[in-house]
Amino acid sequence: MEIKEKLDILSDAAKYDVSCSSSGSSNRGGKNSLGNTKASGICHSWSDDGRCISLLKILFSNYCIYDCQYCANRASVDRKRASFTPREVAELTVDFYKRNYIEGLFLSSAVTKSPDWTMEQLLETASLLRNKYNYQGYLHLKAIPGADFKLIYQAGLLADRMSVNIELPSEKSLKKLAPQKEKAAILKPMQSIGTEIENNLIERKKYKKQKEKFVPAGHSTQLIVGASPESDRSIINLAAGLYNNFNLKRVYYSAYLPVSDSSLLPALNSSPPLKREHRLYQADWLLRFYGFQADELLSQERENLDLKVDPKADWALNNLDKFPVEVNTADYQMLLRVPGIGPRSAAKIVKARKEKKLNHYNLKKMRIVLKRANYFITCAGKYAAAVPFDSEIIYQRLVEKEAKQLSLFSQKQNK
Amino acid sequence: MKKEVFVYDGSYQGLLTALYTAFKRKIIPVKIIKAADFREDLFYKKTIIESSEAKADLITKKIRENISANSLKNVFAAYLSELEAIEDHIFRYLFLGFKEGEKIDEFLSTTAVIKVQEAAKKVRRESHRFKGLLRFQKTQGNKYYGAIEPDHDILILLLPHFKARFSIQDWLIHDKKREKAVIYSAAAKEWLLIELEAEFEPQFAADEAEVQDLWQSFFAALSIENRYNPKLQSQFMPKKYWEYLIEEPGSSRKRKK
Known part of the structure; x- marks a missing residue:
């Protein structure tokens, strides 16, 4: 398959991932390497849906062994499939980067063959970029739940940011819509990454920055809003808990876009709850930058945010x-x-x-x-x-x- | 006595010399204006300012010491804005600044302070935008060429960013509007500001079209159809910046399914 067709399939498949941030990691890159990272992050373009494009956002592969109901790439759906090789991804990234199209790479993947195998591919791509192509631009890697943490840790030493998608706001919904995934398996790598980031900071202080950085731009997660019945209050509480306990940088919210006619999900012709997503982001902002507590915003009497005012x-x-x-x-x-x-x-x-x-x-x-x-x-x-x-x-x-x-x-x- | 208009050569050094002259002679010129924009009239006396490095250095030092380094940055950025009458606002800003010291930047309800800070902000915002929106194209001989037509004279502000980022490749950024360019050489690790006519077009590398094609198809594939929102897109990325983009806004709808 030609690289253009692969790119078309695997960027289309990656577009539902919301994160596009390229900020938070600075001082990477030197006089003799390609690229650097900026603390403030830079947008390079805006797509037709008005979202910022800062990273080459692609899946390594969309061959998936899982069959999550809400996912456009689930195993049971009939759609075009493709896989890159680590070398192809690295070259594409460098070609785009040198022309100032992008701030870096955001590489995710469907779980192909096994979690370990998939994580190894991501790791190899990262290692090619950093070591062979001398690339010091921004790099965001997905940590694949279920993969050996040793692999995730190695990837974290090469990446600026990592993320594990929590997908759905509760265990119950996860069981219903993604029976092959377990909340514990998702939370475990998140927790470990959070702990390692903290350890790394302490050690780097102790050894006067001799040690390599681990995920210097922090880690993030994403959850889908509107595919399952959770209230805004439980979503906000979950986010607050993640910020406080897992040392998380960002929680992204993604309005569910109907991709399946499964009876467990909103109908195919329903429109995504964009306004609700917008309100959740606003509430999230209040938690992070305005000194609000989750229980000030919603209570047991009021489970959902008002859609009419912020x-x-x-x-x-x-x-x-x-x-x-x-x-x-x-x-x-x-x-x-x-x-x-x-x-x-x-x-x-x-x-x-x-x-x-x-x-x-x-x-x-x-x-x-x-x-x-x-x-x-x-x-x-x-x-x-x-x-x-x-x-x-x-x-x-x-x-x-x-x-x-x-x-x-x-x-x-x-x- | 007739009031005076200061006419300077348009350079930053020239402007600083004019400012120096006004403070030294303790007069308030009715206008400080670039020679290129100056029109003769009968009411005011015209004073030609000879650009002087020594005088410019001196007032630079005075601003840094008696006001603040930040204020000096504001003056430079405001100068780059090329907005009408910005020189007069800069003069009043400094006039007040020499009286009040570094807290001048907290006088947020004073007109001259607002004008200078806003001009500086516009310049910084545009220069930040172009850090993302500038597109390089690979030319024959492995050099990277990027064209821009910014509202403000931001070339000099883009330089440190691209120098740090692309220190191992040769590149050139061409301001077509002002017919000048900055060239960077990776081997020498040095840059140069040159004049370059607007019509200049380099020869592009053989594989350039292929990479551009890949970028265009990525751009089109990335947009989510149910969220199609060109208004929001052009709010973030105004149409005036589209000409030199490689991607085509709106192209997601033309994409073959």
Whole structure:
């Protein structure tokens, strides 16, 4: 089979993996090697669905021994199959990299023959790239659940990032939809990678960086939203647990795209829950960058996020007694909790108010967007939203604004 | 006495010399303008600024010591923006800066500070964008050629990035709009800024078309049909940057199933 056809099949098969991050790993690469990595990450293009393309994202192979119901590459489905060789992947990566098409490689694979065999192929590809082609660009490798951890560890010494997909939010759904996979088998390599990353950091400190880096950009995971019945609350709690216990860098959420007519799954003509996915990302952000706890966002009485307003506004409206916040006196943490104010704006405010007392005009001039924040702040004692301070009314206004803004993210049904 | 307009040669050194002159003579010029943009008029006195390395160095040092290194970076980036009247904002920014010191960058509601910071931000954003959007093509003789037409004069900001990344290959980045280019030689590990006319086209390597074809098919295959969203795509990647891309936005719909 020609390389072009393989690329077509195996990039098509890899596109459902969400991660495209190329950040977090810096200082790789030197004067005599090809490429380097940047702490901030770089997007090289955007595909027709508006997603950033930063990595050559491909499967090594889509011949799979498993038959997970939600997966487009499951064994029982009739579709074109292909496998690369390690050399082909390495050459493709280098050719693309040298032309500045990509920031690096994201190599995943279906489980072909056995987990060990598959992991060996990924390892060999990584080793070719790093050792033969002198390639020091970004490298994200999938750790194959069930493979010998020695192989995964070796791969981790060559990769910038690794990930194990948790796939479904609960053991029960996993049993139903992916009977050949076990939650324990997925969590074990995740846990081991997390532990090794920590050990590596400690050892590198002790031996003054003599030791090789292990997965310097951290590890991540992905789970599918909407293929199984779990609530947002259990997903958010799971994510929070992963961040806290497994030292995880990112959890990615992927709205389920119907790929199968299995009676266990949403029907083929149903549309992917993109809005829900968007809300989960927002909530995830609140956990990681805004100092929120999972139980502040949802509770037993409220199992799912409001699709009409974002989770931060939702929280603010449920805690209206903490508002309005005076921008001239509120501390940074509280400013962060104001809907419409992010880390950048909050930092700007804290900086600028040292110089003088801020009014609405000042904020506007500082390019701080007040469209949403206005309902929740006072500037020098003044409340400038043109509506009464009432949660019902504010909610209605926010919903109207969201509806306009979100049209960008909504899917286009013009097939 | 007539108010003065400072006319400089358009170089960064020239601008610094003009700024130096204004502070030295303790006057506020009505305008600091590039010779190329200057139009004669009767109302103001025209003062031609002779670019001077010594004067430019001196004011550079003053800015770094009396304001901050960060502020100096802002001035340089704002200069590269080539936005209209940016020189006048830079002058006012420094005028205030010499009075207030490094906290000038916290004066976020002062017009000159906003203008300079925003111009600098635009330049940095565009240069960051091109770190991703620049496409090299392999030429005969194994050199890599990339063309751009940026809004701002960012060539000099791209240089350190590509030098670090592609230190073992020869490359050239061509700013077609400003008819100049930066050339890097892997053997010498050195770079050079040259003039290069917009029409320049190199001879491409024999296997170049093949790799481009692979990239195009990867680009088309990657998009998820149920999420098709060209509006979002062009929001992140405005159409003005499409000309020199190898991939074709929109091509996922033409792909053979």
